[in-house]
Amino acid sequence: MTDNWFDxxxxxxxxPDDAAQDDTKIESDIESKVSDTATGERQIATLPDxxxxxxxxxxxxxxxLDGTGSTxxxxxxxxxxxxxxxxxxxxxxxxxxxxxxxxxxRLLASIVAATQGGVSLGVSAxxxxxxxxxxxxxxxxxxxxxxxxxxxGCYLMDxxxxxxxxxSERTLRWAPYxxxxxxxxxxxxxxxxxxxxxxLLSPGRALDPTNPQDSLDEAxxxxxxxxxxxxxxxxxxxxxxxxxxxxxxxxxxEALFAQLVDQEQFDLWHIRVQWPASLRAFQQPSDASLLGGxxxxxxxxxxxxxxxxxxxxxxxxxxxxGFGAAGFGAGPFGVGQAFKEHSQGGxxxxxxxxxxxxxxLLHYVERSxxxxxxxxxDYETCDCPYCPALLADADWDHxxxxxxxxxxxxxxxxxxxTSGRSIEAAIRRTVRTARRAAERQPLADISSPQHLRAxxxxx
Amino acid sequence: MTxxxxxxxxxxxxxGARGVTFLGAGTFGDTWRVDDRAVKIICAEGYLPQRxxxxxxxxxxxxxxxxxxxxxxxTVSLGxxxxxxxxFEYVSGGxxxxxxxNSRIPEPDQASALLVGLLTGVRDLHRADGTVHRDVKxxxxxxxxxxxxQPVLLDLGLARANTETTVTIYPGLLGxxxxxxxxxxxxxxxxxAADLFAVGVSVRAALVxxxxxxxxxxxxxxxxxxxxxxxGPVALxxxxxxxxxxxxxxxVQPAEYExxxxxxxxxxxxxxx
Numbered sequence: 171m172t173d174n175w176f177d178x179x180x181x182x183x184x185x186p187d188d189a190a191q192d193d194t195k196i197e198s199d200i201e202s203k204v205s206d207t208a209t210g211e212r213q214i215a216t217l218p219d220x221x222x223x224x225x226x227x228x229x230x231x232x233x234x235l236d237g238t239g240s241t242x243x244x245x246x247x248x249x250x251x252x253x254x255x256x257x258x259x260x261x262x263x264x265x266x267x268x269x270x271x272x273x274x275x276r277l278l279a280s281i282v283a284a285t286q287g288g289v290s291l292g293v294s295a296x297x298x299x300x301x302x303x304x305x306x307x308x309x310x311x312x313x314x315x316x317x318x319x320x321x322x323g324c325y326l327m328d329x330x331x332x333x334x335x336x337x338s339e340r341t342l343r344w345a346p347y348x349x350x351x352x353x354x355x356x357x358x359x360x361x362x363x364x365x366x367x368x369x370l371l372s373p374g375r376a377l378d379p380t381n382p383q384d385s386l387d388e389a390x391x392x393x394x395x396x397x398x399x400x401x402x403x404x405x406x407x408x409x410x411x412x413x414x415x416x417x418x419x420x421x422x423x424e425a426l427f428a429q430l431v432d433q434e435q436f437d438l439w440h441i442r443v444q445w446p447a448s449l450r451a452f453q454q455p456s457d458a459s460l461l462g463g464x465x466x467x468x469x470x471x472x473x474x475x476x477x478x479x480x481x482x483x484x485x486x487x488x489x490x491x492g493f494g495a496a497g498f499g500a501g502p503f504g505v506g507q508a509f510k511e512h513s514q515g516g517x518x519x520x521x522x523x524x525x526x527x528x529x530x531l532l533h534y535v536e537r538s539x540x541x542x543x544x545x546x547x548d549y550e551t552c553d554c555p556y557c558p559a560l561l562a563d564a565d566w567d568h569x570x571x572x573x574x575x576x577x578x579x580x581x582x583x584x585x586x587x588t589s590g591r592s593i594e595a596a597i598r599r600t601v602r603t604a605r606r607a608a609e610r611q612p613l614a615d616i617s618s619p620q621h622l623r624a625x626x627x628x629x
Numbered sequence: 630m631t632x633x634x635x636x637x638x639x640x641x642x643x644x645g646a647r648g649v650t651f652l653g654a655g656t657f658g659d660t661w662r663v664d665d666r667a668v669k670i671i672c673a674e675g676y677l678p679q680r681x682x683x684x685x686x687x688x689x690x691x692x693x694x695x696x697x698x699x700x701x702x703x704t705v706s707l708g709x710x711x712x713x714x715x716x717f718e719y720v721s722g723g724x725x726x727x728x729x730x731n732s733r734i735p736e737p738d739q740a741s742a743l744l745v746g747l748l749t750g751v752r753d754l755h756r757a758d759g760t761v762h763r764d765v766k767x768x769x770x771x772x773x774x775x776x777x778x779q780p781v782l783l784d785l786g787l788a789r790a791n792t793e794t795t796v797t798i799y800p801g802l803l804g805x806x807x808x809x810x811x812x813x814x815x816x817x818x819x820x821x822a823a824d825l826f827a828v829g830v831s832v833r834a835a836l837v838x839x840x841x842x843x844x845x846x847x848x849x850x851x852x853x854x855x856x857x858x859x860x861g862p863v864a865l866x867x868x869x870x871x872x873x874x875x876x877x878x879x880x881v882q883p884a885e886y887e888x889x890x891x892x893x894x895x896x897x898x899x900x901x902x
Contacts, residue, residue: 427886432820434755434890470886474893 203559203570204230204276212239215282216246223247223313225283226555231275233313245287250368250405253290253316254438254496256475260583260593261497263319263481264312264576265506266295270569271308273502277573278314280555281580288587289580292317292369294481294499297361298326298337298345306365320367321374321481322358324348325411325442328376332413332444333511355395371440372396374409382422386429393436407438407479414443417463427470439471440479447513451504452525452534454486454621461486465628468493482509485532488582489625492597500579502572523616524566527575529582531611532604533619534575537566543611554578598629633659634672635707643705644668644714653768655784656805658712667697667719669784670705672712681713684785688715690757695750696782697771720783722775725767729835735777737866740836741873742778745898747828748876750782752891755821760785763819765827766808767834807840811855811883822885825894829880836865841881859883872898 212227214237222237224230234240253261262281264274278291293315295305309318325332326341326348342349347358353373362370372393378385393408400406408430416422430439443464445455455461464486471478472494480487480498484507487498500507524537529552535543543549544561551557554577560570581588585596605622613619631654633640640661641649650662657680658671671681688699701716725743735743747770754760762769762785773779806814810826813819833841841862843849849857862881865874876894879887888894892902 424884424886428820428822428884431886431888431890432822433759434821434892435759474890475896 201276203567204555205558211241213243213283214240215243215287217313218247218249221313223279223282225279231277231279231312231314243283243286245282247282247287247314248290248316250316253292254369254405254477256477258496259288259290260491260586261290261292261317261479262580262583263292263294263317263479263497263499264315265482265499265501266293266299266305266308267502267506268299270502271304272311273569273573274308275311275314276555277576278312278580280577281584282314284554284577284581285584285588288584290317290497291315291580292319292497294319294321295365296321296323297365298323298341298348301344302361302365309366318366318368319371319407319440320362320365321371321409322347322362324353324358324373325376328378328411331376331378332411333447335512353392355392355399359396359399368405369438370396370400370404370406371409372406374411374440374442377410377412377416377426379413379415379419379422382425386425390429390433390436397435405438406436407440407477408433408436409440409442411442412444414445414457414460414463417443417467418457418459423463423466427467430470430476431474436476438477438479440481441467442481442509443483445508445510447511449508449510450616452507452616454484454624456621456624458624458627461624461628464490465493468495471495482506484508484579485621488579489597489601489628491583492594492629498583500576502569502576522568524568524571525616526560526571527578529578530604530607531613531619532582532601532622533608533617535613535617539613539617552578601625601629633661635659635670637661639707640670640705643707656764662719665719666700667717668705668714669717670707670712670714672707678713681715685715687754687757687760687785690760691753693750693753695746695780696753696785717783720771720773720781722772722779724783725770725772725780725831725835728772728775729767729838732838734838735835737868737870737873739777740832741870741898743780743835744828744832744873744876745895745900746778746780747782747832748825748891748895748898749900750780751821751824751828752895754782754785755824755891759821761819761821762824762827763813764805764808765824765831766805767831770831806854807843810885811858812885814851814854820885821890822888825880825888825891829877829888830862833862833865833877833881836869836877837863839863855883 210227213225214222214234215225217223217233222234224232224234225243252258264278281289281291291314293309293312295308297305297320305320309320326334326337337348347353358373359370375389377389389410396406416426449455468478468490477496480490480495483498484500490498525534526537526540527534528540528543552574554574556570556574556577560567560574585600586593589596601622604619605626608619608622633651633654637649637651644663646663652660652662652667657673658669660667660669685699685702697720698718699715700718703714703716704711705714754762762782764784765782769782769784771781771783773781808827808830810823813823830841839845842857865877876897879889879894882888
């Protein structure tokens with residue numbers, strides 16, 4: 171048995187051509203297992219366009235024209251611009267999974283219901299990951315999402331800077347611009363528009379640490395070109411991709427930060443940092459210089475009133491909310507929670523380890539550890555829509571376990587609303603409580619939340 | 630004051646004015662007062678036409694009470710040659726350099742107002758398509774009617790990239806290099822952060838009556854000057870308001886990003902958009 175729930179075989183590039191058929195099957199399986207209310211009551215929330223989002227009960231995650239017969243929750247879904255206001259609610263982006271993509275609309279609704287709208291949600295799909303029609307459909311299926319992003323992922327053109335799988339013929343078919351010598355900005359933006367994105371991204375080529383200033387200039391110039399191609403009412407985020415050196419090296423970090431502060435036309439930063447391949451599944455980075463770099467970046471964004479989005483960062487991105495980041499990204503699979511270097515030695519095909527996200531430990535523990543913890547008298551059983559079926563069945567349902575974990579990331583992002591504290595205080599308290607809880611348990615190996623020790627000095 | 634490059638009678642004739650008053654000489658030209666206008670004649674050898682175009686373009690985009698208003702551009706014939714000339718509003722009341730020379734030290738609230746005015750001017754410039762002044766210094770800050778709360782940025786965009794090998798602190802803080810940010814001294818590009826550094830140095834100089842990093846009458850190599858900046862400025866007067874102190878400390882940080890933007894520093898001073 172290997173620890174491969176998040177391994178390379180889960181990358182989006184492994185999506186089969188018939189993924190849509192898989193979605194239908196898996197979605198229906200999950201649908202029958204989810205229990206979001208004891209009574210089956212249908213609860214709804216108002217959408218910006220006047221329709222209603224079904225939060226719980228039949229059709230959860232979908233939109234209704236008429237809310238008759240439903241209970242209206244005291245919450246409404248923000249518009250894109252409301253979500254992007256400085257000082258607005260924390261944001262969580264859910265990345266499109268490579269399989270079972272149909273389960274995410276309900277997941278988003280479950281987060282809205284559990285947090286009373288305490289987090290602004292977004293959905294993000296990689297354009298090179300699927301056909302235009304599949305992405306269009308997926309982005310349109312999330313009325314709970316204020317933000318819809320279609321990431322051009324142009325860092326895939328830079329294999330000498332960030333380590334990715336080689337471009338396949340299929341990827342080039344889905345994202346033909348990746349094969350061009352020169353990017354056509356209008357084509358790139360039109361591709362995003364065509365699939366329904368409402369927050370556009372600049373190309374996101376990887377920044378070269380060996381040629382920092384020229385590389386920064388090129389990335390920002392491309393983003394300037396993108397701004398010049400915007401239509402009325404459109405919004406664009408500066409999209410940057412980089413190796414960890416850009417946050418850990420003082421010289422590179424200062425060059426990056428100076429450029430970010432100087433170029434005030436970009437009020438939204440969508441920044442992706444590639445973590446080392448050596449990180450195991452569910453393992454958060456604990457390198458103090460990397461975490462310190464993230465913290466400084468988040469503080470810089472806050473100081474300068476820019477909105478920092480950290481896609482594919484999971485819990486580490488969530489932590490940055492406490493330092494000034496506006497949002498983070500996560501997904502059911504590993505690629506959504508960590509943007510890691512591609513490793514040749516993937517463990518695809520092995521049996522995944524059953525793991526469960528323990529909210530009080532801020533960590534995914536092995537199922538056996540969860541069983542031991544849950545037998546303790548003060549253990550609080552999870553009330554998410556996925557756990558009744560997950561915990562009742564002797565056979566571990568990895569899909570339900572993933573959704574439980576993602577649901578909880580949304581709840582953690584909403585801590586300011588649900589706890590009544592500032593986000594800094596709420597996160598500090600949650601992390602410290604988790605660390606104390608972990609110290610009381612005999613946790614070892616992959617079930618040990620080692621990241622908490624690295625986080626503590628930052629708080 | 631440096632002597633003008635042309636005599637006043639020739640300049641008056643060229644401008645069609647009854648009389649002109651010499652206001653000062655800059656890197657690339659002389660500035661003359663003509664009635665309620667200040668006319669800068671770009672008459673030095675080696676000026677770059679694109680720098681003049683940049684100043685005109687930058688100023689044309691800015692509407693701010695803290696940035697001198699460009700009224701017109703013209704060509705002036707002097708000594709058988711044609712020179713470009715920029716016609717500005719004349720801001721009476723002297724400049725910050727003169728205030729420092731005369732040992733006029735601002736009170737705490739006046740220092741705060743000076744800082745807010747300069748940051749607002751710099752913010753308004755920076756918002757104009759990212760225009761960077763590059764040569765903020767006390768001699769380029771007029772005090773309208775002598776008031777601390779009405780500083781006006783003059784002389785935009787003509788500063789050369791630094792090719793000097795020393796920083797000399799002449800009497801009266803004259804000279805551009807004395808107000809250059811470390812990245813400019815090192816020959817790197819001057820960005821918005823360089824203007825913020827110069828604002829910080831200028832306001833600190835007004836508050837303490839001397840350059841905050843360099844000893845009067847001394848000369849430093851570029852490396853020594855950068856080391857001086859890294860070592861930190863001389864202390865501010867104890868009655869400097871805390872918010873002003875915080876912002877002035879940020880503005881003179883060696884790392885560009887730590888200076889923040891004009892907008893964020895104004896916010897720290899309690900000035901909302």
